Amino acid sequence: MxxxxxxxxxxxxxxxxxxxxxxxxxxxxxxxxxxxxxxxxxxxxxxxxxxxxxxxxxxxxxxxxxxxxxxxxxxxxxxxxxxxxxxxxxxxxxxxxxxxxxxxxxxxxxxxxxxxxxxxxxxxxxxxxxxxxxxxxxxxxxxxxxxxxxxxxxMTTTPTLTGQDVAEAQGALGALLDHVLANADVSGTEYVTFRVITARGPWATHRDLSSYLAGQPQLRLDPQAAAALCAGLVQKGLVSAGEPVALTDGGARLFADLSETVRRTTTDIYAGLDPADLATAHNVLATLTDRARRATTPAN
Missing domain, CATH: 1.10.10.10 (Winged helix-like DNA-binding domain superfamily/Winged helix DNA-binding domain)
Structure with missing residues (x-):
């Protein structure tokens, strides 16, 4: 032909x-x-x-x-x-x-x-x-x-950026992350905890770690839920039971594998986007985050 x-x-x-x-x-x-x-x-x-x-x-x-x-x-x-x-x-x-x-x-x-x-x-x-x-x-x-x-x-274009747009993007990206992590039986919140332990550690005690997680509004964890999250990772053998708190060897290997999978997925998501547009989006979202946090912080 x-x-x-x-x-x-x-x-x-x-x-x-x-x-x-x-x-x-x-x-x-x-x-x-x-x-x-x-x-x-x-x-x-x-x-x-x-x-x-x-x-x-x-x-x-x-x-x-x-x-x-x-x-x-x-x-x-x-x-x-x-x-x-x-x-x-x-x-x-x-x-x-x-x-x-x-x-x-x-x-x-x-x-x-x-x-x-x-x-x-x-x-x-x-x-x-x-x-x-x-x-x-x-x-x-x-x-x-x-x-x-x-x-x-x-279906995807609107005249201006709204709170609904931000929430929908967050929901879609969160769902995509859950989809990527599903094969490893790891939740998005557990993956964030791996990152916190690796990037912001070492944590002297489990209470220090759970208190930090409970203080992150995007995770929506109260102190009890944050403590249960950390205890669950210890039970799975992914986080050390002793202190200071660190990933176990198995946890570190799993985190490395998941990070590479997430990196490839993220590369695909951001592919072809203009760096200037990404910089503008970053600045807008950072400003919205700051204003929202200040609006929910009680005045002295």
Whole structure:
């Protein structure tokens, strides 16, 4: 077959490979590729404050209404989607996400975004000029008007940075970290504890370590929970029972392996992002963190 007639065949193979990869990636979350596509579209609409009908969701996701009905029924049966009566149209229902549905969707978005980084690495990553050119070409083939965002952009772009955006990014990245650590039976909080012991140690006593962990607002640990976390790591043989507190040999090896896995994942996540944009994001988030902490600190 001549190369100049292979467009359809290659697009078909890329599509099949992408769908299979997404199916594998979101399967641990109880989703299929089709369910992910729909629930991510619903997430994009509801985060703007809307409660779409099935027909509106079908139009947004560019799927057949009868297929959307089948997917919505399965997602509702799984406890991820709500269906409520429409206030003005007796024939329609409004759709929303349950709390579980929101958590699963945010986790799935994080996993799929990481997968997109892998897919586009051969052409320089998601933010590369070649990928932008590919997006423009695909839009031309789909007949999208110039400048019109595609569905993924519509779901992830907002005019300004909001607290919801920050929370969603934190939730998605946290879920991705949990996904990376799951095979080692290590939680995100336990991994942070490894880092604290290694980077900020040595800790004279277990109480010193647990007090420090309890003082980190992002971990949301009270003193009892922090002490239980440290005791659990000792019981697993990953942290020394004696003092000063350190990782055991097994804990140090596990931490080294996990750090390398996290490093590779982080490299993929940040691939193609402009360093100036990253610097700006760092400064904005640091400022927001400082202001939030000061706002919750009682005045003297």
């Amino acid at each position: 001549d190369d100049d007639t292979a467009t359809g065949r290659l697009l078909w193979h890329v599509t099949l490979r992408w769908r299979a990869a997404v199916d594998r990636a979101v399967a641990p979350l109880g989703l299929t590729h089709a369910q992910y596509s729909l629930i991510a579209s619903l997430y994009g609409l509801t985060r703007r404050g809307g409660q779409p009908t099935q027909r509106e969701l079908a139009e947004f996701a560019e799927l057949e209404p009868i297929y959307v009905s089948k997917l919505v029924r399965a997602l509702a049966d799984s406890g991820l989607v709500t269906r409520t009566a429409h206030p003005t149209d007796a024939r329609a229902v409004q759709l929303g996400l349950t709390e579980q549905g929101l958590q699963v969707t945010q986790a799935a978005i994080g996993v799929v975004h990481a997968l997109q980084h892998d897919l586009t690495q051969p052409i320089g990553g998601p933010a590369s000029p070649r990928n932008r050119q590919l997006i423009a070409i695909l839009k031309d083939l789909l007949g999208a008007p110039p400048g019109q965002p595609d569905g993924s952009q519509a």
